[in-house]
Amino acid sequence: MRLDVVTIFPEYLEPLNVSLVGKARARGQLDVHIHDLRSWTHDRHHTVDDTPYGGGPGMVMKTEPWGEALDDLLAHGYENGAGAPALIVPTPSGRPFTQQLAVELSERPWLIFTPARYEGIDRRVIDEYATRMPVYEVSIGDYVLAGGEAAVLVVTEAVARLLPGVLGNAESHQDDSFAPGAMANLLEGPVYTKPPAWRDREVPEVLLSGHHGRIARWRRDEALRRTTANRPDLIERCEPSAFDKKDREMLSILGWAPDPDGEPYGRFWRRPEGMEE
Numbered sequence: 001m002r003l004d005v006v007t008i009f010p011e012y013l014e015p016l017n018v019s020l021v022g023k024a025r026a027r028g029q030l031d032v033h034i035h036d037l038r039s040w041t042h043d044r045h046h047t048v049d050d051t052p053y054g055g056g057p058g059m060v061m062k063t064e065p066w067g068e069a070l071d072d073l074l075a076h077g078y079e080n081g082a083g084a085p086a087l088i089v090p091t092p093s094g095r096p097f098t099q100q101l102a103v104e105l106s107e108r109p110w111l112i113f114t115p116a117r118y119e120g121i122d123r124r125v126i127d128e129y130a131t132r133m134p135v136y137e138v139s140i141g142d143y144v145l146a147g148g149e150a151a152v153l154v155v156t157e158a159v160a161r162l163l164p165g166v167l168g169n170a171e172s173h174q175d176d177s178f179a180p181g182a183m184a185n186l187l188e189g190p191v192y193t194k195p196p197a198w199r200d201r202e203v204p205e206v207l208l209s210g211h212h213g214r215i216a217r218w219r220r221d222e223a224l225r226r227t228t229a230n231r232p233d234l235i236e237r238c239e240p241s242a243f244d245k246k247d248r249e250m251l252s253i254l255g256w257a258p259d260p261d262g263e264p265y266g267r268f269w270r271r272p273e274g275m276e277e
Contacts, residue, residue: 189222
């Protein structure tokens with residue numbers, strides 16, 4: 001996979017040289033290029049922003065540097081055999097970045113990131129390049145940062161760990177929170193390692209039993225318990241078919257039941273009386 005990042009703070013992307021992403025780069029699984037947007041300016045101050053049309057506070061990133069930068073990156077990438085680029089625009093106004101979207105992006109051969117500063121990039125830039133490639137406007141959460149570089153790090157790490165060979169164990173991500181399949185709308189439960197007892201706290205007995213069926217059920221129940229406590233909205237949006245008989249029994253214990261009126265679609269809702277004793 002090829003990754004290009006255009007930023008006015010290249011040093012912010014230094015973490016891409018460490019940990020899993022850094023190792024993937026060293027092994028040639030990720031071809032990462034960091035570019036300084038100011039390289040495509042032509043005035044002595046290397047200006048990349050200007051006042052917004054219509055008035056208001058803040059500054060807006062200009063069309064000209066971004067247009068020249070993206071044109072050059074596309075030309076260079078195509079010349080070196082890259083194909084099917086996609087533009088990733090980190091913005092609090094974008095769609096939520098999810099594990100499902102990380103999986104989708106991990107299947108693309110070339111991602112170009114445009115982390116903005118100030119009030120964002122002139123909209124005409126996004127509209128222009130949407131005619132040339134898929135554009136993903138993504139938000140990593142319901143908050144606003146000083147710039148999009150932190151979001152680039154988040155998206156890159158989430159995507160890179162899904163690439164073949166990046167994780168030491170290819171199955172490591174299958175039981176992650178939000179992983180496609182059985183965990184698509186659940187949070188992963190607690191995990192434990194040696195020693196079996198620490199400061200009078202013991203590892204749950206079932207994990208030491210060697211009984212794989214019981215262990216799998218315990219982990220599923222703990223995932224349901226954590227999700228109902230921390231992200232009840234995930235349970236509410238699940239289709240009933242996502243839960244088997246044992247899931248439904250645990251949800252009942254945790255204070256949930258299918259909507260008695262069958263709407264919407266028989267999904268689960270918190271019972272007013274809460275958890276069972």
